[in-house]
Amino acid sequence: MLALRGQVYMKNSILRCLSTSPSLTGENQKYKLLIVGGGSAGCTMAAKFGKHFKKGEIAVIEPADTHYYQPMFTLVGGGIKKLSECGKPMRTVLPDKVKWIKGSVTEFKPHNNSVTVLNGDEITYDFMIVAAGLQLNYEEIPGLVEALNVPNTGVCSNYSYKYVNRTYEILKQFKSGNAIFTYPNTPVKCPGAPQKICYIAEDYFRKNGIRDKVNIIYNTSLPVLFGVKKYADALWKVVEQRDIKVNLRRNLVKIKPKEKIAVFQNLDVPEELTEMEYSMLHVAPPMSAPNSLKKSKDLVNDLGFVNVNKDTLQHFKYGNVFALGDCSATPNSKTAASVAAQSDIVYQNLLALMEKRPLKGKYNGYASCPLVTGYGKCILAEFDYDLNPLETFPISQDKEMWLMYTMKKDLMPPLYWYGMLKGVWNGPGAVRNILHLNMKK
Structure with a gap:
């Protein structure tokens, strides 16, 4: 009986591994959409595009077992939150229809529409979104x-x-x-x-x-x-x-x-x-940008960041490649709020490309930084590419406020998990328009 249980356990373990990674198949794989990175940007894009593709047509390459809401780390360091509140298993934040390739990209080959992962397997794609984040x-x-x-x-x-x-x-x-x-x-x-x-x-x-x-x-x-x-x-x-x-x-x-x-x-x-x-x-x-990106000279700029148009987020040379988040060369502040705004632009423009329509989505450089200045105090900075304030609320946000602190501590985490990572939160642009009565600021 113990031997039989051991065989069943081993079989189930192998099946679990095969369901998340190509590392045991020894086969090259082809996907309609390949997303490199399972951080904020990668998971958000997987959620958005998961609605439009069949199971097995989208893959996300990500080595980590746990997805962390990193903006909360500041509060953990201050004893306001616990580290256990910041993370969830990677499998739970990816849509069921999306294939999770548990590994790291070692080489990008955009001229062949492919990447190589750590075990040597080659993954090919029709379209690619690079969301590889920053390397510490x-x-x-x-x-x-x-x-x-x-x-x-x-x-x-x-x-x-x-x-x-x-x-x-x-x-x-x-x-x-x-x-x-x-x-x-x-x-x-x-x-x-x-x-x-x-x-x-x-x-x-x-x-x-x-x-x-x-x-x-x-x-x-x-x-x-x-x-x-x-x-x-x-x-x-x-x-x-x-x-x-x-x-x-x-x-x-x-x-x-x-x-x-x-x-x-x-x-x-x-x-x-x-x-x-x-x-x-x-x-x-x-x-810095990840080492694997920095080696792909025709994909990145001199600093190793993916060389995309700052408005459309489409690659200048490879039209079937888009990038967003920390690894892109767009001249905006690298924050989770930027990803939320960028995600809708990539979604609109990549869908348009697939359907052979003009790319009309334009990213304005929106970024937000809730500057926690103590326990119960926060200045909510919001701005665009030109470093002009782009504030959501119809008040001047350059003051320390308890309301902004409460938003940072209590509202933004669930908005991240159940809004952004589900593909339905694109930043506060719509809220801003309502609060400002659609008047341009």
């Missing part, structure tokens, strides 16, 4: 990986599910000294996140009676505090009121974990290096 390059800062993987170094990072719990643990253990927060000299997903945790930490120290024992420092590689002037002006008032020291054009280049010293480069005077002692160091790591 922790190893590029000497000492950082070591510091993140041993206790009592005071180093944390909200950007990975592997390390985000360390942030709140360090906050709770903090007694006194320098608390330093960094922004890297690379493209960044959710550009507001590195300073959000800075504000949350400051509020935490204040609420726990140790603010006078802490020097809070925000070192950013950027020449500005925030890219949109309206919100930058508001944030400068926040840092001045709360005595947060901001150093512009400062880039973290090395960590000495044993000595608890961080080394920063002055990007305006590259030979100038400054060592700073820390008790807490929150690091936003260097980021």
Whole structure:
């Protein structure tokens, strides 16, 4: 009986593997639509197009077992949410009709309408959506990986599910000294996140009676505090009121974990290096397009991002290829809200292409960044390609508001899981039109 149960278990296990991955078939596969990436953009596009295709005509290539709602990581780092609330099994966020190929793309061959996955299999397609996200390059800062993987170094990072719990643990253990927060000299997903945790930490120290024992420092590689002037002006008032020291054009280049010293480069005077002692160091790591994309020179620009038209999101050279999300070369802020807006444009234009109609969808660069400035406080920044405010509510959103904080904490997560990932939420454009009585802003 035990032997029979073992055989049944083994058979079921094999069938489960075959249902999600080509790795055991040894066969090349062909799909009408191939989506590379199972993050926010990939899952959203799978949901939208899943309604139009038969089972087996769409595939998503994604190696991860768990899909994370990454915008919540900031709240996990501040002890507001738990990591367990951020993730769901990948299979549950993909439509049943969509084939999940559990693996990674190692090579893109757009001239052959194919990609190669890690096990060597070749996947071919009629149309492809690239939604591969950004790659976190922790190893590029000497000492950082070591510091993140041993206790009592005071180093944390909200950007990975592997390390985000360390942030709140360090906050709770903090007694006194320098608390330093960094922004890297690379493209960044959710550009507001590195300073959000800075504000949350400051509020935490204040609420726990140790603010006078802490020097809070925000070192950013950027020449500005925030890219949109309206919100930058508001944030400068926040840092001045709360005595947060901001150093512009400062880039973290090395960590000495044993000595608890961080080394920063002055990007305006590259030979100038400054060592700073820390008790807490929150690091936003260097980021880039995935290595597999960067190798595909005719698919990407010089920085490795998919070279698409910023309006239509269609590839300039390969018309059957579209890209959205963090891996695209569009000059917008890389946020989940951007993906929501882009997803409808890709959906409209790819359907039009398939039906041999003109591509009429135009992406305006919409991005949103709920800038959490403490417990119960948030500035909701919304803007377009030209960095002009594009606000949903008929009020000026450059103020710290409890309403915006509640939206970030309680409304946006279910809107993500049950709206965006189901293919029915395209961002607040329609809501904005209603609230502003269809008047252009």
